[in-house]
Amino acid sequence: MRLYDYLDSGNGYKVRLLLAHLAIPYELVEVDILAGESRTEQFLAMNPNGRIPVIETDDCRTLAESNAILFYLAEGTNYLPEPRIDRARVLQWMFFEQYSHEPYIATSRFWLRHVEATTERERLLESKKEGGYAALGVMESHLADADFLVAGRYTIADIALYAYTHVADQGGFDLDGYPAVRRWLGRVAAQPGFIPMLPGRGSES
Amino acid sequence: MRLYDYLDSGNGYKVRLLLAHLAIPYELVEVDILAGESRTEQFLAMNPNGRIPVIETDDCRTLAESNAILFYLAEGTNYLPEPRIDRARVLQWMFFEQYSHEPYIATSRFWLRHVEATTERERLLESKKEGGYAALGVMESHLADADFLVAGRYTIADIALYAYTHVADQGGFDLDGYPAVRRWLGRVAAQPGFIPMLPGRGSES
Known part of the structure; x- marks a missing residue:
């Protein structure tokens, strides 16, 4: 591989x-x-x-x-549930991630880290705020009643959403108003075999 | 259902x-x-x-x-191949659709059909051109050598990409330079059980 x-x-x-x-x-x-x-x-x-x-x-x-x-x-591991409806819900969250979350939060993070600060960049960043917070709101309401996104256990849906949510601050998003999301981030980082995003740094890097 | x-x-x-x-x-x-x-x-x-x-x-x-x-x-029908790599490639095209195609072509179409014509709308439409044509280019290069997107046969990957590609003109995109895409649109519309997007209209509606 x-x-x-x-x-x-x-x-x-x-x-x-x-x-x-x-x-x-x-x-x-x-x-x-x-x-x-x-x-x-x-x-x-x-x-x-x-x-x-x-x-x-x-x-x-x-x-x-x-x-x-x-x-x-x-496929065939514990990270993807077997029941057909649960597999589809895993995909539901992963499509949500790519359409309603990543283009706002990850894109903002990329601009802040790799694009020169200009008035145009600030305008673009501002245009991403509403969509990014809307996505965090959808996650917050779901995670208020659930430990993980699908089937009550850790799946690739959690991995897909964790990737950019745990560094949302680097895109200018404040998670203070999203306590259920923050508790979920902690549950993900506590999974056996967890590794941080960048080698040699903590789970918040 | x-x-x-x-x-x-x-x-x-x-x-x-x-x-x-x-x-x-x-x-x-x-x-x-x-x-x-x-x-x-x-x-x-x-x-x-x-x-x-x-x-x-x-x-x-x-x-x-x-x-x-x-x-x-x-799942379990002819519209999703069984081999693990083919299922994953179906998903690859569907994630491509939601991230790299739909936000340009479908969004432009929505604005043209449902949002008042203003200078701002024209500016937004213009900003979607490059991404939309890039997505059509990715499809064109793939379909130049393939009848369908995955495994040489009609799958849900084709359905997912057909939906907005066949009405790309309604989003201001010209398919003249994409002959392989146009031939593929014809193959999809010729599938048994095919229905047009809007009841009572042809396959181009």
Whole structure:
């Protein structure tokens, strides 16, 4: 197994976290997305959409899209429930993550970390606030009555949402008003085999 | 089975199209999203994210997110391949659809159909052009060598991408430069049990 990844990416972290839980060995190939390394001819041959993470399996098949990779790796393990409705609800939360959460919270975080501060950047950041807090609100209302997102236990839905929620502050989002989300973050970080996003840092890095 | 839907929604059409292929009877409950009917307390109890489509199964379980609903309905049918890597590739295309295609092409279409023409709307539409054409380019390069998106046959990945691609012109996108995409649109519309997006209209409506 080979993982093409950029270490500051929450989408990549999802895959690294699940691989750690499953104790699957893999070769990490770092891709400097800021230097255009995910847009080279060689990379686009693996993923024409030019995004990390991508995995290459031992029989040389490539797979892109972080949440599709999570599903692929989790099938048949404890991280994906068996009942059909629960599997679908895991997917429901993962599609929610990519459509209603990531474009606001992760994008804001990326701009704050990697894009020069300008009036235009501030305007864009402001335009992301409402959607990001709406997504956190949806999570808060669900987690007020549930320890985990689906089926009362830790699944890849939690991994998918944890990745950027636990660093939401780095995107300018304040979790003070989201106590159920913060308690859930603690439950995720307490799972056996948990690893932080960046090597050598704590769970808040 | 009950489907909460807005008939002009491509996300809803995905579900209606698969239900037609599977010949599953259902009760359609129309939700006027323009009148705020997807934000009522009753609706938010089904989907706190306030979006259609939502299905309610015969045993009263609700499920949201169009592509999660497709996966739920397709499990065990010909519309979702069995091999693990193919299932994951179906998901890869469905996550691509929600992250890299829908926010550009479907959003532009919604604005053009339902939002007053202003300078601001024109600016927003222009900002969606590059991303939308990039998504069509990814599809074009893949479909140049493949009849369908995954495993050489019609799956829910095709249904998910067909929904807004076949009405891309309504979002201001010109498919003239995408001949492989246009041929694929024809193959989808020729599938047994195919239904158009809006009742009583052709496949281009």
